[in-house]
Amino acid sequence: MRFFLLLAVCLALPVGSQATPRPRKPINTLAELRDSIQKVMKREHIPGLMLVLATKDSVLIAEGLGLADIDRKTPVTDQHLFRMGSITKMFTTMGILKLVSQGKLKLDDPVSKIAPEVPIQNDWASTNPVRVVNLLEHTAGFDDMPFNKVYNHEATDPQGLAAVKVFEPALRCRWRPGERFSYSNPGYVVAGYLIEKLSGQPWHQFVTEQVMRPAGMTQSNLNLRPDQTGRYVQGYKWADGSFKKVPFLPIYGGSDGSLNASATDMARWIQFFLNDWQTQTGQWLPDSVLTEMETPHSTLAANAGLKAGYGLANYTGNLNGKYPYHGHNGGIDGFISVFGYNRELGVGYALSNNGSNPLASINKMVADFLTRQAPSPTLTAQPLDKQAVEPYLGQYRAGSPRNEILGFLERQLTGVSLRMDGDSLVLSRAFGNETRLIQTGPLTFRKANDNLPSIVLTVDAAGNRVISDQGNYFRHSSWLEAWGLRLLLLISFVFVGFSILAGIVWFIFTLQRSYAAPDAWLRLLPGLGALSLIAAVFALGNLVGNLTAGPDETLPATIIFAGTLVFAGCCVAAVYLLVRRWKFLQNGWLKAYLLVTILSSCYVAGLLFANGWIGIRF
Template sequence: MKNYCTLVFIAFLLLGMNVSAQQQPEPSLPPARIDSMLIDLNKAIVESHMPGLMISIVNRSGVIYAGGIGYSNLAQKSRVTSQTVFRFASVTKMFTALAIEKLISEGKFKLDDPIKKIAPEIPFENAWEKSNPVRVVHLLEHTAGFEDVQLGRMMAKDGQNMHGITVLEFHKNSLISRWKPGERMSYANPGYEVLGYLIEKFSGMKVNEYLKNNILLPIGMKNSAILTDNTKMQNLATAYHFNGNDYQVLPEYTLASNGAAGNLVSCADDISKYLISLLNYYQSKSGNIIPEKNAVEMDSIHSSLAAKNGLQTGYALGNAVFANNKKITFRGHEGLGEGFSSWIFYNRKNGIAYAIANNSGENNWRISQIIESFITRDLPPVLLNSSVENLDRFREFDGYYALANPKNDRWDFLQKIFNGVTVRFSNQKIILKNNRGHIDTLVHVRGNLFRIQSEIIPAFIFSKDENGTPFLQGYNTSEFFTKVAKAPIVIQQYLFYAGLLSILIALILGFVALILLLFKKINYQRFFLLALPALAGLSGLLAYRKLSITDEVNKIAFSSINATTLFIFFTSLSFGFLTIISLILLIKQWNILKNKFVKITLTFTIIMLCYLTGIFILNGWIGVRIWAL
C-alpha cells in the first residue's frame, strides 16, 4: 500500500511538472516598473500631441494596470481615469467577429456558407459568384474583394444608426467584388456591415442590443456600449485634432453603420475584463461565450491565397497578426476614428494582453513600443529560424511587383503605380526594394514562407495564382503584389512626377505673367495664356487641400451637398476645365509665340496638365461629387 501511494504521488508530481511546462509563466509588472513605464508614457504623449491616453495591461489571472494619463478634456482639466470612455472604432470588429462565431457555434449558419444561400436579399455584386461565391469567412477576413466605405458614406447625416437592409443599400457601391473572393485581403468596413445584418437577421436583435446582452454584459463590461446616435455618452473623452499649434475640438458623430464596423466605446476597467476573458478563451461569468475550439478558430486565417499556401500572418476572424515585437507575436486590432486611435494586442501562449487609446487620433506606435518593452522585458530572446534549403527555385520570382489590393480604387489609384517592390535573388536570400528606396532582406523559413531578417515569424510568401501569375504577400499585414512588367509602371511614375512639376512651373509662369501685366509688358491675350495654367494648378491644389483637411477634422461634411463639398466639386472641375482652355489658347496663339523658351516651357506645362486631367477623369476626381459616392 505504501509503494502504491508513493507511485501515485510521483505520478501527480510528474503530471504537475508537465502542466507547468506547458503553461507559460504569466508576465507581471512590479509597482516600480509600472511607475517607470508611466513616466516614459507621459513624456511620449506630450511629444506625440496626445491630450490623454487610456491604458490596460492584463495577464490571464487579472489586471496588471488599468487607468490612464493625461486629460480627457483639456478645457475642464479632466484627467483620464480607469472609467474614462474612449471610442475604439474598428476594434469593434473583434466583438462583431465574436458575435458571428457565437451564432456559428449555435448552428445558425456556417463559416463557409455562401451569403446568397443564407441571406439572398443582401445587395452585392460578384462576377464570379457561380464558381467563387462570397462566403461568411470572406466578410470576416476582408477577402470578398469589396471596397472600403466611400467618402460620402462614412457618417450618418441624421446622427442615427441604420439597421436592416437599409444600411446595405446605403453602402451598395462598395459591395462589389473586384477580384475572385478568397484571393486577396483588402480591408473593407462595408463587409462588416453585412455581418451586422446577419447578426440582426439570425438573432432578431439589433447589433448594439445583441452585443450588449451576449458579450459586453456577460463579460462584465457595464460601462461599454455600441453607440447608436450622436448623444454624448457620460465620461466620453473629448476628441481633438492637433493642427500644428493648438488642439481643435472635433464634433460628435455617428458612423453610417448598424454598429458592427466601428461603434464600440469602452474604458480601461471594461477593456481589462474583455482582455482577461479573451486570454481565457472568452470566459464569462456564466461560462465561455463560445466553445474553446471556436476561439482557436478565430485566430486562424482561412480564405486567402496566401493562407491556402501556408502563410498564417495576416487578417483572421476579426483580428490580425503583427510581426513587430522581437520576443513574442501579438494579435489584435487597430482602430482609428475622428480624434481617437486605439489598439488592442494579445498573446494567449504567454498570457499577456494590453489595450491603449488616445483622444487625438495620433499613431500609437511609440506608445505600444514602450508598453511592450516593459511587459516582455523578462522573456527570453527568440532563436530565429531559417532553412538551409537551396533557394534556386525562387529565381523565377525575380522582377517587379505592383500592389494589387488597394482598399479603395478611387482613393488609392496611385498606389498601383507607386506602391510596388522590386524582388532580387542574391546569395540565397531575397532582397526587396520598394519605390521609396527602402530595402528589406528576406530569410527563408520553410516552404514558400520568408521573414524579414530582423523579425521572428514569417510574414511573406511567394506563390502563384490559379492563372500561374507570381504573387507576393507581405507588409502591413496583408499587402498583395502581382508580378508585372516594370517599364510601363516606371513610365507612369515619371509622367506623374512631370505632371506635379508642371503645376509648379505653371504657378511660376502665372506669377511672372501677373508682374509683367502690372508693368504693362504683355497684353491681356498673352497674360491669359500664361495665367490660366496657373489657375488650373491652383484649383487642383485647393481641391486637394480642402479634401485633406475635411477628411481629418470633419468627415460628416462629405455626406451632403454643402459649401465644403461644392468647393471640392468646383475646384476639381476647374482644374480640368482651365487646363483644356489653356490647351485651346496655346493652339490659337502658337504661331505668334516668338520666345522659344517660353513656347517650350508652356507646351510642356500644358501637355502634362492635360495628362493629369486625363488620369484624374479616369479615376473620377474631376468634378467629384463626394456626397454621391
Template sequence: MLKRLFSLLTPLWLLMAWLDASAQHAAAALPVDKLSFQIDSLQKAHHIPGLQVLIFTKDSLLYQRNAGLRNLKTKTPVTAQTLFPVASITKSLVAVATLMLVQQGKLALTDEVKKLVPDIPIDNPWQTTDPVRIAYLLEHTAGFDDWSMKAYAYNNPTISLQEGFTIDPQARRTRWRPGTFMAYSNAAPPVVARIIETKTGHEFESFVRQRIFTPLGMKRATFHRDGAALTDLATGYVGKDQQEAPYWYLLARPSGGLNISALELMPFVQMLMGRGSFQGQQLLSPALVDRMETPTTSLANRAGSQQGYGLHNFITAYQGHLLHGHDGAGIGLRAHYLYQSGLNRGIIFLINTDGPAFFKLRDAILKLVLQDIPAQLPPEYPLSAAQKQTWLGYYRPSHFRIAKTGWFLGLTDLLRISEEEGKLVFYDGLGSNPVRLRPIGAHRALRLEKQGYTPELTLVQDDRHEAVLVRAFGAGIQANTATKTSALGAWLPVALGHVCLLIIGLCVLLGFGWLGRGVWLWRKGRRLSALPVRISLFVYGLSYVVMLILLNGEGNHLGVVSPQSMTVFVTSVLGPLAALGALASLLGRYKQISGRFDWLFMSVATSSAMVVVGYLGVWGLIGFQTWA
C-alpha cells in the first residue's frame, strides 16, 4: 500500500517542487565576484590558455568572461569574437534540423533509415523485426560502433558528406538489438545529415545556415575553416606541456565540425530554453523541444528513467535538477552548454585545452550558479528486501562505445553494489570510493556524489534475461552499461588480467637481467641455460609493453600509416610469435633449466603468455592494423 501511494504521489511532488523552485529562485542573483575569482583561479592553476564563459537567461546575458589567449605563440587574447571549435555540440544542430523537418511533416522520428537512404549500407542482423530508425541514430541507441582510429585521424578539408561514408563502413554495424542500449557513436549523425540532404535537396551545412544560423543571428558560425575562422579561431593545446594541436578537419562535419563563439552559441541555447522560441520567432514547437530533451528509445528509459541521452541533447543531473545540453571534445579543446528552462539559467563554457581543467571548471560554475537553489531530490523509495537483493552484486562493463576497447575495460573496470549500514552503495571501478545510492523506484536509483551530481542508475534485463545496470550518459564513460555477474565471474578475469600484466612486466625486467647475465657468461665461455626460452619471454613482454604504451598515447598517429601504427602492428604479431617460441623452447629444453625458480617462472610465464595471446586473438588484436 505504501509503495502504491508513493507511485501516485511522486509525480505530484515533483511538479510542486519544480514550481516552487522556479518561482523562488528564477531571479536569484549571481555571485559575480565569486564566479570571476573561481574562473581566474582555475585558469591559473590548470594553465588554461584561454576561455569563454557565459551565464544567461532565455532573454538576457547575466555574466560574461573572456580571458587568456587564443594563441600562445602570437599572444592573441580571447575576446567575445573568438571562435572555438566546439566538436560534438554540432550534433545538437543535427537534431534541431531534423525536428524542423518533423515539424513540416517531411520526416517522422520512427521512419526507417534504410528506406530513406538505401545507398548507405547498415549491417543490422535484426532488420526484419527491429530496423534502425531516425530516433535511434539521434539517441545513439542503434548499436553502432564508434569511429575507428582511421576515421578519427582522417584529415581532409574538402571531403563531402557522401564520400565520408566510404571511410569507415564497419562502424555502421548494429552490435545489439536497435533501440535497447545507448552507446555514443560519431557514425550516426552523418547518416541523419544525409537524410536531411535527401529530403531538402540542400547540402546539410547550407540548410543549417538558412534555417538555424540566420534566424538566430549566428552570422560568424561556420563548419569550415573559412570566414571568421581564418582570423579569430582559438588554437587547441594538448597535454601538460601545451603542445599546439593542428586544426582537425573532421571526417564528417555533422558529428563535430562547428566553429563558433560562446556569444553566438547563446541564441541557440536560448531558443531551446524558450521552448523553440527566440525573439518572437517560433523555430520549433514546444512539444518537439520537449522530445529533444527526453530520451525514450532505450530499455532504461522505457523502464522509467528520466535521465540519459535524448535527441543529441543529454541530461546532467545536479542536486536533482535536470540540466540539458551537450558537450564537445576536440584535439586540445573542450566545450559545453547547459540549461534548465524551469530555473531560467543557461551556461556555456569553452576552453582551448584538454585534461581535468574542463571538469573542474564545470563543477565550480554549477556550484556557484545553483548555490542558492535547493536540491530537488525525489523521495526515497522504500525497497523491499527482495528488491534490494536484485541490486546487490558485481557488474562487468558491456555494450562498449568502441568495440575494440572491450578487451581492456573488461579487465580493469569492475562495478559493485553492496549494502552498508542498511543503505545501498555503489563502487564505480576498482579502488573507487563508495557512493551512496538513493532508490527512487524499484529499479531506479540516484548516485549522491560529493560534487553534487546525482546521475541515475537503472536496472533492466537484456534479451537473454540478464540484469544490466545502465548508467546515465557522461563524458569519458566508454561503457554506459554493465552486466551482472557472479563474484567469480567478476574477479577471475580481473585477477588473471592483472597477473598477466604483472608477468609481462617481469618478463621485461628479468629479460634485461638475463641479457646481461648471458653476455657475462658468454665472455667466460659459458652459456645461460634455456636461453631461447628466456629470449622469447623477453621479446613477448617487451612487445606488449610497447604496444600498450602506444595504444594509450595521444594524437591520431595510430589512425594513419606511421611509425607508431606500424610499431603496434609489428608488436601485435611479434608478441604471439614470441609466446609460441617460448612454449616450443620450454617443451624442448625444460630439462636444461637450472634452478627451481627459473623453471617455475618460465613455466608460469609461458602459460600466462598463451592465455594473453588467446584472449587478444578473440578480440582481433593479433596483427592489429590501427590504420585500417
C-alpha cells in the first residue's frame, strides 16, 4: 500500500474532498489584506512575497513582504526579481502572436512546414499535423519533460535546435493532435525555437524587444542564469523545521519558464492587459487578438463550445470565486507565482513567493478582495436535457496524463462517473467527492459553485464518448474496465504490502524450524521483492522532491534502478520455486497465500515492465 500511496502523491491524484474552510472575516482595506497575508506567510512558512494589485488606472500595491534572503535579513522590495516559472509562456506566446501580425507564420501552420528539422513523431501527421496552436495550447499530445531534464547542471546552455533536441523523446504525439489538453513544457521549447528561426534573433532578445519593452517592463529579464545585479530573490523550501536554500539552476531552452520579474514590472504587465494592450506609443496588437489569446481553440472541449480553459498560454482561473480571472501561474523550485486579471472589472494581481509553497489561500484572498465591491454576477442555467445526457451516463477512465512515465497509474486509478439524480446530473470521482452539475448549453455544464462552465460531454474522432473536465480528458468505459482494473491493482498492492509482514513471520519461523532452503526462499522472496520496490518508491519520492540535485548525486536513481530489478527478479524466482515446490506443500492455506501473493507481485511487476519501469534509468 505504501507503493500506491507514494505514487499517488507523485501523480497528485484526488483522493478525497477537502475540509470545509472556516468563514473568514471580510477584508475591506489594503492594510487588512496585508496583515492577513502576513499571517498566512508565517503559518505556511513563506519567507518572502511579491504582492501586486492594480486597476486599469492605478497601482494599488506593488511591493515586497518578508525576506528576499534569510541569512542576510534582506527585505523584499518592489525591485527584487522573482523567478516566475511558467508565466514565461505568456511572453513566448505573445512573441509568436507578434510574428503572426508580421505575416511570418499562422497559428494553424503545421510545425513541419515551418521547421521540418524539429524531430516530432506523429502517427496522425497526414490528417492531424502538429500545428503552432497545438504547441501554445498544450494539445500536441507531447509528454512533459523527464525528471532528469528539468534543470541543466552543465556549465553552458544549449541554444536553438540543440535545446529542442534535449527533449526529442518527449516530442511524440501520444494521441491525435488537437484532441486532448496535456501540459507539456517541451512544446514551448519548440515555440521558442520557431521565434528564433523566423525572427533571426535569439528568442529572449526578440521577446524582450517586442513584448516586454512595449509593455513597460524595464527591470525584468529572461536570463537563464542570474547576472551580477544582486536583485535576485533567494529561493527556499521548508524541510525538517527550517528553510533550505534552493540553488538557482537554469532550465533548458528558457521559453517555457525563465522569466525573472519585479513587482514594479508586474504592475505594468497587469495594466498592459487591463488596457487591452494599449501602450503610451499606441496599440501593441488589436484587442481582438487578446480575446483570441483568452479563448481555447484546439481541444475537443473548445470545438464543443466550451469557452473556459487553457487558451494561448492564457487560462481561465478562479472558477469557484465570485468572478473568473484570466492569466497563468508558474512553479520552479523555490518559487510559486500567479498572475490573474479580469478585463470586465478592470482589476488584476500578481503574486510570487520564494518558499516553494502553494499560494492557494493568498490567491483566493487577493482575488476576493479585488471583487468585493462588484455586484454578484448572473449565472446561466437551463433545465437538464435528460435525453441528450442519457448516452453519456456511466464510467470514465483518465486518458491525458501529463507525465507518460506515470501515466499507466493515472489510467488505472483515476476516473469519474456520471449519473442522474432526479433532475440533477452528478459527477463523481473514483476516490474523491461528487459534484452536482448545472447545464449551461448543449452538453456544457458548470459545477454548482462555479461561475463559468468548465465541463463538456462530447465525442472524439474514434466515436468514443468523452468528458472534458477543466482540460482533463476522460473516456467512456464499462464498469468492469474501469473498476475491474482499478480493484485488481489495488488488491495486488495490498498483497504486495502484506508480503512484508508475512515475510518477517516466515523469517522467524525459518530460524526456529530450519526450513529447507527452497521452502525458505519461497516464503521470503515476495517480502524481499516488496521491500525492494518500496525502497525504489521512496527513492523516487526523493528524486522528484529534489530535482535540483546534481548529476553526481546518483543514489536515488541507483536505488530505483536496482530496486525495480530486484523486485522483478524476486517475482520470477518465486514463480519458479512455487512451480517446483507446489506438490510438496501440504497446507492448503499456505498454498493459497503463496499463489495469490506471488501472482499479485507478478501482476505489479508485469505492469511496471510494460511501462518501462523495471531497471529504469534516470
